[in-house]
Amino acid sequence: MSTTRTTRERILDVAEELFAERGIGETSLRALTRTAGVNLASVHYHFGSKEALLDAVIERRARPFNELRLKQLDRLEASGNPADVDAILRAFFLPAFRSQEGLGTRRTLLRRLIARIHAQPAEQREELLRRHTSEVNSRFVTALRGALPTLPGDEVADRFRLALGAMLHVFAGNFELDEVPGYPGRALDEAILEQLVSFAAAGLRAPARRGPVR
Amino acid sequence: MSTTRTTRERILDVAEELFAERGIGETSLRALTRTAGVNLASVHYHFGSKEALLDAVIERRARPFNELRLKQLDRLEASGNPADVDAILRAFFLPAFRSQEGLGTRRTLLRRLIARIHAQPAEQREELLRRHTSEVNSRFVTALRGALPTLPGDEVADRFRLALGAMLHVFAGNFELDEVPGYPGRALDEAILEQLVSFAAAGLRAPARRGPVR
């Protein structure tokens, strides 16, 4: 086994770190290549542009991430009770909290990166997200519709997005960092996952509205 | 009534628009002053720096925003049932959906701006949010603790943050723009508010966990 990472790999690793920690727009190719110990021009040689580099960074992680999500969902649907909202959401959130092989100990980093991508300028974000998440999201919304037959399909999709928002807020680091003054909160990954699951599942199971109030 | 806005006011108005629509880092002072029809140097004359301008933009809106929130909460606590989780959350979310005088028809803009601020680089954000939101957030967490006496205080604060995340995802525009493919969703302000309230309230009322699972 070679311990020698290629220039390409070193760029990808450092890009992942800096994009996640400092932000994407805030990370210059100069700082990136300096940290990685490679030449400035090598980014353009290997990837073509900063934007294409970002896409490569995402691509590398999104694949196993989404595969794990779908594997969990398949397993659930093959099991006895596919209508368990908690279990569906847990399958969706899980890869960010429990590492698969290959992802290493970079969960915190990946969560931040995902949050960063969602905070990108509209044009880039739309494109990136559609490419890397839309299929999986559709599968999960379909599963949730099956589990919540009395709730209008539109509302299932809307509530799924609200759950996504809660997830992203956790991913952005607001559980380690932000504290509502006077009420500090701290928890480990598994505990946070379960908090997120029970919150979002309860939200999804809320009674259907009867139309706009007032 | 004078229709002549001062240079200072024109800068504030345009900054609010462009920061919200294009992003803060993405908005140059050159583009800003060009749009406002004022001189580039006037930003530094009136505000001192771009960062100080952002703070002034927030300051102007945060005050009535937070006052409305607290007024609603006071009213609720004076009423018969201060333990209504839905009502507490509605009081918190309301100013973003129902305009007060002075805020005009800029609700969509303000929601986006709030989302942008939360997506800022850590240092700036911490400072800004602590200054403009932490007191109000504390009051609402306290109210929620009163309404949910069986839930540990830490968990109330954590769930309030999750609710905040859902709110911010809406504010970022993900209800008008993003669509889970195949499940389009559209709704007006009041309807979105009620969706958010019922989702978040159900999440907060979810049964307490018995400790980390597994």
Next chain:
DNA sequence: GTCTATAGCATGATAGAC
């Protein structure tokens, strides 16, 4: 594939005339 050097442009900030 990797390097140096630089083009080409944008930015926030400021000095100083009016």
Next chain:
DNA sequence: GTCTATCATGCTATAGAC
């Protein structure tokens, strides 16, 4: 208070030697 002109610095991207 408002203007022009400019400083100093940053950036992505690329040309071309090795």
